[in-house]
Amino acid sequence: MTGKGIRIEGLRKRYGSGDTAVDALKGVDMQVAPGEVIGLVGPSGSGKSTLLKCLGAVIEPSGGRMILGDEVIYDDGWKVNDLRALRRDKIGFIFQAPYLIPFLDVTDNVALLPMLAGIPNAEARSRAVELFKSLDVEHRAKAMPSQLSGGEQQRVAIARGLVNRPPVILADEPTAPLDSERALAVIRILNDMARKLETAIIVVTHDEKIIPTFKRIYHIRDGVTYEEAGEGRGVE
């Protein structure tokens, strides 16, 4: 894999120490290519959230390697100084709930990220509006989050995850609150955007409706991942 995408090798995470230590991740290997959308599934307590937090540079792993694009970001220790900047510029997040900032309108919710990166307000907003066209929420650009439907909010949240054009996007159960039709619509959008922006997308889910859409699936159980070919039906 070159350019974008993410690769992790032997990633470990231990909580606590001594007799009470818990190994949440016991050497996870994973690779996601640019433009690819993969599923990460597993039962509750299997280590999904821990893996996501490690990938998102929110918690520090206990060992292993993480390579983001061409850059080694973790190798038995962080290799980047500013984790906030790493999260802001190179990792996109899509949450289970949209978690839009209620006091910012839709455009500024999305434009906030490039603004935080120092991009001028006008340019940041034009980037947001450009994404809205692709996500079909252009007409809601000036609305407040509370005025949007659940599906619209989630699409705006996807736009926020994409706006800084990160090499990887971590989506934590993005379809959980949605019905089948809307859930599949979100997956369709993620696939489209992954291809368009050459972004690697990892979707954590146990939503039976969307699991058959992935071409590759990582199962995680007791801190270990197993790769499996998915049905890869895609979404019409």
Next chain:
Amino acid sequence: MISLAGRDIMHAWGKFVFTGVGLGLLIGITLSMAGIYRGMVDDAKVLLDNSGADLWVVQKDTLGPYAESSSIYDDTWRSIRSMPGVARAANVTYLTMQVRQGERDVRAMVTGIMADEPGAPGWPPYLVAGRQITRGHYEAVADLASGFKLGDRLQIRRNHYTVVGLTRRMVSSGGDPMVFIPLKDAQEAQFLKDNDAIRQQRRRTAENPAFNRPQVPDLLAAIIASQSINPYVNAVLVQIDSGHAAEKVAASIRRWKRLTVYTRAQMEAILIGKLIATSARQIAMFLVILSIVSAAIVAFIIYTLTLGKIREIAVLKLIGTKNRTIIGLIMQQSIALGLIGFVVGKITATLLMAPIFPKYVLLEPMDSIIGFIAVVVICILASIIAIHAVLKVDPAEAIGG
């Protein structure tokens, strides 16, 4: 970069403004308390300014005539008047009492002034209506704050007085309006007894063999006559000739008359440092308590507002927002709350509270500036608890599980 604090305030401006108004009422009370203290100090200074005196000659070793009682003979002023450096000297009496007018009575400081001309020590320096006292008895000049009008009939002890003039800002150090009457009437009012008491005093004197000697027939009459007059005043007010130092003239009076003499600065120190000191300390304590309460309220409000945004703050942190941006959000909101509170407080204190307080409330610009700085500092300090809470928010909270 957009202003997150401004957007948040505008998003819920009703709640924010309502909270600011509540805080403003508290700040208004705080400013009013400061204004009351300033008013007390100003009342004291006005009392001294309006007396027209450079020196106060009082009974030896007393802090009279305002802070303690003082009695000196009413002919002392003549010898003081003749001393070098003295331009004018005049007797004065002060008696705080209830002055009746019809069915109502007003607490006032009744001031006895010698027959003289406007500008004499003790006289009201200016009138807003009517004329000065021109007769030796039963005329009065009253301060507007007393509520009396020209032509009103006042009762002081057993005598009635007609209000012939009105003045303004002539008040005692306690804020009571002054009523000026002729000195002889005021002396009588200070010592006047009722008829039964006078009869009893005369009987007791007559029954005393030392005063009622058969071989000295006029002695009893002379003693009774001396008991029915009051030869005392509370102080002699002195104006100094230009070119003479007040302290030198005061030293001369102290030496030759064996009386206590206060200069303007000394009298101001007595009034402010002793007479209103307890009230001032009480007000200072109120100010401290109100400031602490204001800080606690701001801290609580900001903390509550912040707790309501924990999830959003976790998201902001996760997507790479710097701590200083989030701290700025909270601190700006805290300061904005303080600004709203200060504006409302200032308006409340100036337009609503000051006019209805019975005491004079003096709101000085410098106090407002100090109050404004204090509010901003309090708001910054009060936001620290919320900032502490925000810094502890884990961005991982935005990720489920």
